[in-house]
Amino acid sequence: MSGDKFFDEMHGxxxxxxxxxxxxxxxxxxxxxxxxxxxxxxxxxLFQRLGITFAVYGSAGGTERLIPFDVIPRILSGTEWSKLQxxxxxxxxxxxxxxxxxxxxxxxxxxxxxxxxxILRNDLYRPEMKELDVPGNVxxxxxxxDIVRVAEGEFFVLEDNLRTPSGVSYxxxxxxxxxxxxxxxxxxNRVAPVAHYPAELLRRLRSVAPPRAEMNPTVAVLTPGPYNxxxxxxxxxxxxxxxxxxxxxxxxxxxxAVWMRTTEGPRKVDIxxxxxxxxxxxxxxxxxxxxxxxxxxxxxYRNGGVTLAxxxxxxxxxxxxxxxxxxxxxRFYLGEEPILSNVPTFRCDxxxxxxxxxxxxxxxxxxxxxGSGGYGMLVGPKATAAEREKFRGLINADPAxxxxxxxxxxxxxxxxxxxxxxxxxxxxxxxxxxxxxxMAVVPGGLTRVALTRGSLVVNSSQGGGTKxxxxxxx
Amino acid sequence: MLSRTAExxxxxxxxxxxxxxxxxxxxxxxxxxxxxxxxxxSETEWGAVLRILTAxxxxxESHEVVDQDGVTAFVTLDQGNGSSIWNCVRAARxxxxxxxxxxxxxLWECVNATWLGLRDLDMDTIQARGVREFLEWVRERSHxxxxxxHGTMLHNEAFAFNRLGTFIERADNTARLLDTKYSMLAxxxxxxxxxxxxxxxxEWGAVLRSVSAFRAYHQVxxxxxxxxxxxxMLVLRADMxxxxxxxxxxxxxxxxxxxxxxxxxxxxxxxxxxxRLRYGRMERILDYGLHPFLSEAMxxxxxxxxxxxxxxxxxV
Numbered sequence: 001m002s003g004d005k006f007f008d009e010m011h012g013x014x015x016x017x018x019x020x021x022x023x024x025x026x027x028x029x030x031x032x033x034x035x036x037x038x039x040x041x042x043x044x045x046l047f048q049r050l051g052i053t054f055a056v057y058g059s060a061g062g063t064e065r066l067i068p069f070d071v072i073p074r075i076l077s078g079t080e081w082s083k084l085q086x087x088x089x090x091x092x093x094x095x096x097x098x099x100x101x102x103x104x105x106x107x108x109x110x111x112x113x114x115x116x117x118x119i120l121r122n123d124l125y126r127p128e129m130k131e132l133d134v135p136g137n138v139x140x141x142x143x144x145x146d147i148v149r150v151a152e153g154e155f156f157v158l159e160d161n162l163r164t165p166s167g168v169s170y171x172x173x174x175x176x177x178x179x180x181x182x183x184x185x186x187x188x189n190r191v192a193p194v195a196h197y198p199a200e201l202l203r204r205l206r207s208v209a210p211p212r213a214e215m216n217p218t219v220a221v222l223t224p225g226p227y228n229x230x231x232x233x234x235x236x237x238x239x240x241x242x243x244x245x246x247x248x249x250x251x252x253x254x255x256x257a258v259w260m261r262t263t264e265g266p267r268k269v270d271i272x273x274x275x276x277x278x279x280x281x282x283x284x285x286x287x288x289x290x291x292x293x294x295x296x297x298x299x300x301y302r303n304g305g306v307t308l309a310x311x312x313x314x315x316x317x318x319x320x321x322x323x324x325x326x327x328x329x330x331r332f333y334l335g336e337e338p339i340l341s342n343v344p345t346f347r348c349d350x351x352x353x354x355x356x357x358x359x360x361x362x363x364x365x366x367x368x369x370x371g372s373g374g375y376g377m378l379v380g381p382k383a384t385a386a387e388r389e390k391f392r393g394l395i396n397a398d399p400a401x402x403x404x405x406x407x408x409x410x411x412x413x414x415x416x417x418x419x420x421x422x423x424x425x426x427x428x429x430x431x432x433x434x435x436x437x438x439m440a441v442v443p444g445g446l447t448r449v450a451l452t453r454g455s456l457v458v459n460s461s462q463g464g465g466t467k468x469x470x471x472x473x474x
Numbered sequence: 475m476l477s478r479t480a481e482x483x484x485x486x487x488x489x490x491x492x493x494x495x496x497x498x499x500x501x502x503x504x505x506x507x508x509x510x511x512x513x514x515x516s517e518t519e520w521g522a523v524l525r526i527l528t529a530x531x532x533x534x535e536s537h538e539v540v541d542q543d544g545v546t547a548f549v550t551l552d553q554g555n556g557s558s559i560w561n562c563v564r565a566a567r568x569x570x571x572x573x574x575x576x577x578x579x580x581l582w583e584c585v586n587a588t589w590l591g592l593r594d595l596d597m598d599t600i601q602a603r604g605v606r607e608f609l610e611w612v613r614e615r616s617h618x619x620x621x622x623x624h625g626t627m628l629h630n631e632a633f634a635f636n637r638l639g640t641f642i643e644r645a646d647n648t649a650r651l652l653d654t655k656y657s658m659l660a661x662x663x664x665x666x667x668x669x670x671x672x673x674x675x676x677e678w679g680a681v682l683r684s685v686s687a688f689r690a691y692h693q694v695x696x697x698x699x700x701x702x703x704x705x706x707m708l709v710l711r712a713d714m715x716x717x718x719x720x721x722x723x724x725x726x727x728x729x730x731x732x733x734x735x736x737x738x739x740x741x742x743x744x745x746x747x748x749x750r751l752r753y754g755r756m757e758r759i760l761d762y763g764l765h766p767f768l769s770e771a772m773x774x775x776x777x778x779x780x781x782x783x784x785x786x787x788x789x790v
Contacts, residue, residue, distance in 0.1 A: 048590065049583050226572050235574030245575040246726055250476050263631065263786040283627045 007151045008423050009074060009413040020077040020472050021191040027182075028072065028414070028421065036071065037320065039181050040416060043069055046177050047285045068465035069174060070415045071181065074426055074447040078474035081192075081443055084147070084155060084430065087340035089439050090330060092143045092432045095162060096319050096334040099139035102316065103129045103461050113332050114325050122322070124315030126278065128285065132302055133206040134311050136436035141273075141309035142201070143432040144168075144446075145454045148339070149411040154463065156408070156428065160326070162318040164275050167446040168463035170446045173199060174241075174468040175444070190473040192443035197431070198240035200274075200442065204435030208307050209270050217270035222251070224292045236276050242442045248276070253296030258306045278312050314387060321369045324403065343408060349400040357404040361388050364404040366395070381407060410456050413467065414447055425450045427458050428469065443471035477787045479576050480635045482569040484782065486577075487639025489566035490585070493559045494616035495647040497609040498684045499526055502550050502655075504606055507542055511673070518658075520545040526654045527557060546605055547597050559612055577706035578626035581619070588615040613689050634728040638782065641728075646775045648685070652708050653768040655681050657720040660764075661700040664760045671691035678704050706756040706763055718771060722748040725778065732786065748773040 007013055010021040014252050017025040047066050047115035076084070101107050103120050119125055144165025146158040179186055190207045202219065211218035225232035225247050238245035248260050251269065274281065280290035285298035290411035300306050316322060324345055329340045346353040346364070357364060361380050368376035380393045395402045430445035447467040448458035457465040480568045482541045502676040503519050521540050524530045527549070536554060553559045567589040570582055591611075600608045620640065659677050678699045685705060694711070695703050711717045727746050731740040747770075759767050 017646070049587055147527035221575075226568070231571075235571075239579075243575075244479075246475055246476060247478070250478050263475045263480045263732070264637075356723055 006409050006423070006425070007134075007149065007411045008038065009149070009426070011414075015414050020075045020080075020470075024075060024185070027185060027188075034244060034247065036416065040071055043071060043177055045180055045431065046180065046221050047173070067170065067460045068451060068463075069177065070449055070451075070465050072356065072414050072421070073178065073468040073470045073471045074343050074413050074417060074428070074449075077472055080153075081393065081471040083339065084354060085441055085443075087432060088143075088145055088432050088441055089157075089340070090334065090336060090339050091145065091157065091160070091326065092140060092434060092439065094330040095143070095160065095326070096137065096335045096434060098329045099311070099314060100137045101333075104131065104133070106342065108329070108332055111124045111332065113328050118321065118325070119316060120314045122319065124278075124313070124319055126313030127299060129311070129313040130300070133305055133308050135210060138208055138318070138434050138436065139311040139314050141208065141311075141434055143205055143434070144417050144429045145432060147345075147428045147430070149409060149428075151411075157326075157340050158343060158408075160323065161319040161429070162314040164277065164432065165234055165429070166230040166275075167429055168197060168460060169236040169257070170466050171431070171442075171446045171469065174446075174466055178468040180235060187468070192226065192471040192473045193391070194442045194444045197442045200235060200433055200440045201237070202241040202243070204433045204437075204440070205273055205309055207435035207437050208309065209342055211379075212302050212305060213270040217259075217269040218243075218268060220246045220251075220269050222246055222248070222272050222274040222276055223373060224248075224280070228275075230275065237273075248291065248293045248326050251297075252292045253300055256300055256303055256305050258300050269306065270307065273309050278315065281312065320367070342363075344403050346404040348395050348402040348404065353404075354399055357402075358392055361404075363406065365407055366391055366402055366404045367401055369401055379407070408456070413447075413464075415451070417451060417453075422453070424453070425456050425458065426467070443470040475576075475631050475637075479632070480572065481787045482573045483632055483635040484639040484787075486569040486585070487636040488567050488574065488643040489516070489562045489569065490616050490619045490638075490715060491640045491643040491790060492557065492647070493562035493566065494613055495643070496527075496549050496559045496562065496650075497616075498727070499523055499647075499651060500546060501606070502651075502680045502684040504546075504609070504656075506684060508606075509680075511674055511676050512650045517543060522654050526650045529555065529557065536709070537705075543597075550600065550605075551595060551597060560592060563589050565621045569733065569782070576632055580626045581622050584619055584622045587770070591615075634731050635786075638725060638728050638732075639723040641724040642700065642775060642779055643781075644716060645718055645725070646657065646772060648708055648716050648718055648721065649768045649775070650782070651681070651685070652705060653765060655689075655766055656701060656705060673760055674701070675699050682707075687714060687716065688712060692700075702756060705760070709759065710751060710754060710756060712752075719748075719751040722751050727784075736785075737789040738781070738785045740778050740785050743774060743778045743781060747771065 001465045009206050010017060044066065047069060097193065104123070106116070106119070108114050109119065128188070128386070133137070139164045142165060142390065144161040144167060146161065147155050148158050150156050171194060171268040205219050206217055220243055221234050221241075223231060223245055225231065235245055244260060244262060252266075254263065254266070258272070260269055273409055276292050279287040281293040282295060282297040283290060283293060283296045286293075298307070301312070302309055310338060322380060323342065327342055330336060330338045346357045348354045348357055357366070361378070362383075363381045366378040366380065378387060380388065410425040413426045414421050415424040417424065424451045426447050428445050428447050430441055433440045447469040448460070449465045449467055450456060450458045451463060451465050460466070483623060500523055502646050503523055506519060506752050507516075509783065517540050520542060521530070523545050524533050524540065529548070530553060533540070533545070533548055538549065549558055551560045553560060568584050570577060570585040623633065623636055627636070660676070675698070678701065679688060682691050682699070682704060685708065691699065691704070691707060694707065697703075707714055707717065712719050712723065714720055722744060725742045726741070728740065729744055733741055
């Protein structure tokens, strides 16, 4: 029943196989079912042996779990990808300019594009960053932009992840496992490679060395430790880049520099790719109860003795209420129309939007602007008449406190499930790198898939799986 | 190298070696049981295993009888025994997990696969498969670990810290094993066992086999098995990979590679006892008393370990 309502990545809407999927469709048709069963088991074993797991807090069956991997790839044509890439670069470039501006002249507020409260009263705004110049004016060195598709050529940005986005290790390992399981597929399809991501990342990180650093700057990955859910990824990236994986306890501050404790004594660190959130970076400056960071780090950072990637205070650019302004942010700094659209969002503080929302409340999702985690939310199609009425009242009383979005028809992709191959909803997270010398995005990303029939929730913590993501070279 | 990384590497080496040594220690007793030589003195034999491990008290906390099944379960899968094979492999794997960025992926896979093979085992499965086969498997995994480390890691300081752990642990184990067995089997203690050359053959033979030295013994001495020669082989032989001498030579050479020209206490300690092994004679050691000699060896090994921590792992 859901088949005709949603756009399917392989079959479009009319059931014919879309061009980028031609090779994979043949492969699915010609491969005997029992071979797939064997290969899928082999894939599970590979992931387990490689130890590609993520930690689940408080789960009974041990602290690690495999994220289910589906062997049917998600495929984008070269044309689709090049449009996405241009749009991603445009968006991340504008967001970096926005971050520079909000910690310097606040031109965007002066121009009346964004109210100052939206920035200065945001919990994620860090006054410590005011008037601080970071190398190359790069704040977001690594961005993970969540994208969904609803139709041919129609992509929407669902969310910007500009703090410590994760998932790139799955992009790389999914590819490596697919190549190991099905080498002939890669012979028959011209799939753009992704394995150079760590090299691209290291190059960008080195490019933003602090001015004081010597010729060959030292880069390290800072992890909260083995019990963090993304620890595998931290270790994986450090290994692939050939740099140290450090915990807070391995670092200390002395003489206005950051040092690692090594077997031969202290060694200076110039660039820290940190996978620890802002509040935990430095107990002297932020949360005094969080011991994952390095006392004194902020003061070295402010004096230009070390570079942090991503910079402190990027969260203000990726939170839900700022998201609304991203199209305007792009227009303001670049003078261009956004190439990638936001999910259409109705702002109830605009009269025409509010009128539409009140009329169509049964079809929309209404959210509190400052809310998070599903609180203060109305899912129109599932709500009772009384609940809708209550929200109409709430919106009228405080229009600026609410936004509304249509329920999104995420595209589907054929996926192996218990009953065979069936369509399941997917999204996409490409990883955009920015350095002093420019931007890069490897062709692909992390495709997450909601394994439960009809479910739109792709999060791995909710039982979502992943797929290899292909961009076909043309 | 990060001090924490060095520490993980060192303990990775120690825990894998310890798991192997646990398997070797109970293997001796299983061999003797299988040959019917333990008949009537089972408690002594299995008690000796606990004595080697200094675990008599810990064992008594959860067991009433000292017997083959109880001790085997205690040493292999008992999660409450910190030195059980299960816990050693788990600890090794935790250390390896923290080293994902340092060790080769092959080495990680080797440790992880060992853990996965062990994690959900129970005694019934081991009994069904055969305890000796299980012990053999543990040894093979440890052999594979060393082989993979040797063949896939850069032979740099990371490798040296890992090997240090291996040989410190092995030296300690050889000293303990020999100390306990010698006091049980050497001529001056028992009357029955040693007037009988067959007893010496089987019992020392089991010890030699458990340290993979049975054939080597015959190649070296071309003669019957005696306590004194077994002791010589496990203490002074420079070419016997589980002897104290061999282990100390390895420890000394790795420390030399790591000292970076510094004068380190751990290196001095290793050299001091190493000299006794290098220039010592077995008759003199036996006159002095093997037990006090081995006790000093164990004290030295513990001191070296403490000073490795001071010299490399807590440098700031």
